[in-house]
Amino acid sequence: MPQANLALIVGRGALPGAVAAAQETPPLICALQGHDPDHLDVDIRFRIEHLGGFLEQLRAHGVAEVCFCGAITRPEIDPAQIDAATTPMVPVLAAAVAGGEDSALRAVVGLFETAGFTVRAAHDLVPDLLPKAGMIGAVQPGPDVGAALPAAQAVSGAQGQADLGQACVMRAGQVIAREDARGTDAMLSDLVADADGAVLEDNPFGATADLAREALDSAADWRSDPDAPNREGGFLFKAPKPGQDLRVDLPTIGPDTVKCAARAGLDGIVIAAGGVMVLNMAEVRRILDRAGMFLWVH
Template structure:
């Protein structure tokens, strides 16, 4: 029997739909997957009980899929089946996100379950290699990708995000814990400074405010990275797995929302790692990019 341990988004329902027998749906509390009815809810503090229930239900295979925000941890909510696992989990969390994920996989494997990647259960999620859009890559894309790949390696070593944006050979945005969409939105956002209270010297307060704005503008417009970021358009979105990442869990995913965000950011196109990034609603992603004159290169 297959169990899907899910987060939010459309990926869990896509994987479930590809199975001949409906899988058991388990979800982290607060992470409702799109279009699926959850049978078992759990918390990190009760993962021991989840494991026990899966064994009781005869689960032999498990797949982790869907987006998860880093959960909080309340020691007061630990149950008796999870308490013996705390030292293992605590050490893994201390060693970083990837180590924590591997430790969780190990808990399921120790109970005889085989862990599968979402792409193994739904192979069509991995697109073929090549340019999938009618829009072709720009002449400078190879150089941009080389810069992006270097950043991807650095981010992986630091246990950080899986995507970045490169313009004119300069990295102008890096994914952090807030995710890909937040990174792309950040390219459009400019900080708005509130006018300070005038108090007894309204003229002086106003001049201080203008001075702060000019200082920020100077910082924004100085240096090659700032100059590249200040341009209104151009560049590539790049996404790839972290080096040495376990592809059975946390494999990067893009979909129509990512394509729309890249279009809104006025980039030239998207480059994703072949065999390492899943694409939801591929036809819609390609249509959106073609309509906007952007490319999708599976490299």
């Protein structure tokens, strides 16, 4: 296995592949067991009970910098599996598992920093992931969207203070959905299920379920289908949590999110400028324009 200055500590989804592809020198790809990323070969898989030994592995491979990217679920710790190098970390790991999502991330990041690694943000490694403020695509939002933004921001802030989700859906000035631990796309899939009268399988990692994916893949075409449901309006709002460490778990949207929003009958998406990454912008723009939706980086 080659030496590498940078290691990606990855979870599920497309973000790890986007970050890896943008690096001139291939990074070391390290995945928490059971959390392999999309379309990316993993060099090292590790258990949280072996974190101390894993940090030693990183040093042996010449790693100086790490980047956390991708979705994970909080693992349960099996005390019988803890290795000797991890034993001194047990109090911190136990507190992380017992706390909220943000506190858990801060604890794990702190362990890497204490071990001497520099933590890099995904958007520092791939600046194009953070779009500039303004409108993206051919469609402009109506004045009702701007009028509803303060309420959406207040809801997002309250969710963040409670260490809950990073997104909500507004319709006619009212909150109709709030993100939970399953992620943004699962929240939108719930709206689709409500509209269609069918229950779609939920994916706890924020990606749409395989059962729903075939329907969502055709979302950009349903405007031209005379039998398609009428658009009910509203918009998805997504922003970081107040006080969030922007180096890790920065909110992300991509083509699947736009397809979900289209299928849910939304008019568009508003994301916080400098606080939400966009994967595969060219595809996102294509889907937005075909679906007649807006994306406002506010």
